[in-house]
Amino acid sequence: MSQIVIVNGSPRKNGNCVALTGAMKAKLEAAGNDVTVFNINELENYKACQACMACKKSGKCVRKDDMTPVIDAVKEADGIIVATPTYFGHATAQYRAFEDRMYCCIGANFALQIPEGKKCGVIVTCGGGVDGAVAMSKQIEGVMGGFFKMNLLGTYVFSEAAAGKPAKDDADAIAAAEKIAEAF
Numbered sequence: 001m002s003q004i005v006i007v008n009g010s011p012r013k014n015g016n017c018v019a020l021t022g023a024m025k026a027k028l029e030a031a032g033n034d035v036t037v038f039n040i041n042e043l044e045n046y047k048a049c050q051a052c053m054a055c056k057k058s059g060k061c062v063r064k065d066d067m068t069p070v071i072d073a074v075k076e077a078d079g080i081i082v083a084t085p086t087y088f089g090h091a092t093a094q095y096r097a098f099e100d101r102m103y104c105c106i107g108a109n110f111a112l113q114i115p116e117g118k119k120c121g122v123i124v125t126c127g128g129g130v131d132g133a134v135a136m137s138k139q140i141e142g143v144m145g146g147f148f149k150m151n152l153l154g155t156y157v158f159s160e161a162a163a164g165k166p167a168k169d170d171a172d173a174i175a176a177a178e179k180i181a182e183a184f
């Protein structure tokens, strides 16, 4: 059994990220994995990284708030699935806050504070053309694969415009997300 963490940067409770990661969660649990979901939008008390650089001495974040258990869970997990909509070509503010707080996993001299090779799946959603979303997904892959040396198992970009329906009603989209889950 593996510990898998899903980090959802969408504020929507029933949106596309939730539909896709929900299908992945079901697949992972059916395969005997333990899955924990963090909806960043539901955290009540957190700040983005304050760039205090304390983590560059201690390898730990000195901030203790609602983001702390999210980062701790990612540190402990065997695998992570990250999901975010595209907002003006970027990940959401919620996702970006999570991503920057992961900076504490890089210590002095850029030494990684987490084991290399954590499994990682990436889900990006968008409303229009996929170009911006694909570019953003590559950026996320660069952070997770490049900085955090995760093992990128797959990325799926969902476009509402291309699908013509929400992800929850799109069997092909659900199947594409499930395929990534099956790789864990």
Ligand SMILES: Cc1cc2nc3c(=O)[nH]c(=O)nc-3n(C[C@H](O)[C@H](O)[C@H](O)COP(=O)(O)O)c2cc1C
Binding pocket: 010, 011, 012, 014, 015, 016, 017, 018, 084, 085, 086, 087, 088, 089, 090, 125, 126, 127, 128, 129, 132, 133, 160
């Ligand atoms: C503030 C805001 C900005 C957005 N910017 C873009 C964008 O730049 N490109 C795009 O294709 N869709 C954009 N969208 C649409 C969302 O990315 C799209 O609805 C997405 O599927 C939502 O995902 P979710 O249901 O998982 O929350 C934007 C939506 C909002 C609310």
